[in-house]
Amino acid sequence: MVVKEKYWAPRGRGVWRYASMLPLIDGVSLGEGQTPLVKSSLNGGLYIKFEGANPTGSFKDRGMALGVTVAKESGASKVVVASTGNTAASAAAYAARAGLKCYVVLPRGNVARGKLMQASLHGAELVMVNGLFDKALEYVVTYGTRYAYPLNSFNPWRLEGQKTLAFEVFEELGCPDYVVVPVGNAGNISAIWKGFKELAELGLCRKLPKMIGVQAEGAAPLAKAWERGSATPSFIDEPETVATAIKIGKPINWPKAIATVKESSGFFIAVSDGEILKAQKLLASRDGIGAEPAGAASVAAALKLRLSGTVVAVVTGHALKDPDAVEISAKEVRNADELVELLGQ
Ligand code: F0G
Numbered sequence: 234m235v236v237k238e239k240y241w242a243p244r245g246r247g248v249w250r251y252a253s254m255l256p257l258i259d260g261v262s263l264g265e266g267q268t269p270l271v272k273s274s275l276n277g278g279l280y281i282k283f284e285g286a287n288p289t290g291s292f293k294d295r296g297m298a299l300g301v302t303v304a305k306e307s308g309a310s311k312v313v314v315a316s317t318g319n320t321a322a323s324a325a326a327y328a329a330r331a332g333l334k335c336y337v338v339l340p341r342g343n344v345a346r347g348k349l350m351q352a353s354l355h356g357a358e359l360v361m362v363n364g365l366f367d368k369a370l371e372y373v374v375t376y377g378t379r380y381a382y383p384l385n386s387f388n389p390w391r392l393e394g395q396k397t398l399a400f401e402v403f404e405e406l407g408c409p410d411y412v413v414v415p416v417g418n419a420g421n422i423s424a425i426w427k428g429f430k431e432l433a434e435l436g437l438c439r440k441l442p443k444m445i446g447v448q449a450e451g452a453a454p455l456a457k458a459w460e461r462g463s464a465t466p467s468f469i470d471e472p473e474t475v476a477t478a479i480k481i482g483k484p485i486n487w488p489k490a491i492a493t494v495k496e497s498s499g500f501f502i503a504v505s506d507g508e509i510l511k512a513q514k515l516l517a518s519r520d521g522i523g524a525e526p527a528g529a530a531s532v533a534a535a536l537k538l539r540l541s542g543t544v545v546a547v548v549t550g551h552a553l554k555d556p557d558a559v560e561i562s563a564k565e566v567r568n569a570d571e572l573v574e575l576l577g578q
Pocket of ligand 1: 291315316317318319320321386415416417418419420421422478479525527528549550
């Protein structure tokens with residue numbers, strides 16, 4: 234492990250392409266990062282950064298590459314996370330790769346099926362708690378950290394990995410006018426902002442993007458505080474939204490997220506479940522991109538705001554994560570004639 238001065242020298246693949254901008258030279262990798270940046274047909278300057286194309290289907294893989302590397306190098310044999318599902322899936326896969334035991338503490342009944350399946354497939358120990366994510370995180374902070382290396386987003390190495398999204402956007406598009414990010418526990422938005430700020434410090438990014446944090450209406454402590462003009466959120470005991478990934482009432486990284494939005498002259502906005510599901514459908518049927526509901530929240534906000542200039546909406550997770558969020562309709566044919574009739578319609 235080497236800590237050194239940062240300089241811009243992208244080389245190779247995945248998050249380790251930006252090793253010269255990271256506190257570590259290399260480490261565990263499943264080929265995370267290098268996700269597609271797709272021009273959307275839904276709005277003029279809108280681009281989709283599709284994080285669902287990461288190895289486990291969410292942006293979490295960027296941070297796990299670094300977090301699990303540090304866990305391994307520091308001699309830990311166990312890692313632990315609280316999760317709404319994606320962190321669990323990612324931690325499970327990267328821990329498996331590094332030969333570490335992984336515990337995932339999950340809110341019973343509030344984790345999408347694909348994510349549970351992944352954590353289980355990769356051999357993590359699934360622990361269900363009664364209560365929501367905030368309770369699971371409280372358990373991990375209070376008890377989990379005594380026995381295992383914690384990989385939630387208060388872990389700074391995770392955020393170092395997640396900042397590489399900014400570097401990838403910069404390489405393809407330069408620095409956009411806006412970056413729209415779904416916010417749950419509020420780590421990712423500040424990680425991406427850190428990436429852009431580092432580009433600016435090196436003189437590469439002359440005009441920094443405005444960061445827009447998107448929350449689901451029923452789980453929007455930061456968007457509500459912003460609306461009130463308050464710098465401190467009122468936490469929500471019973472958050473409610475179809476976007477279970479961001480069903481969080483007490484975001485642990487809230488001070489960083491508020492600082493990000495303020496510093497970047499951005500803002501927070503809430504979108505309804507209806508708007509999220511509509512954006513999910515539009516994105517899938519018009520752009521060919523499958524997002525889980527939380528991932529589509531950024532697109533819902535971008536469409537609602539009709540921002541001008543270059544706008545990057547970060548689609549944080551893949552549609553396959555949450556198959557139950559989509560109603561599946563099918564037609565039945567009983568014979569070849571009926572099939573021919575249907576196809577000819
Ligand atoms: N989008 C998706 C798909 C997520 O899984 C998460 C967070 C977020 C957005 C929000 O990111 O927490 O950095 O503000 N999921 C965490 C988890 C909480 O446990 O998987 P954030």
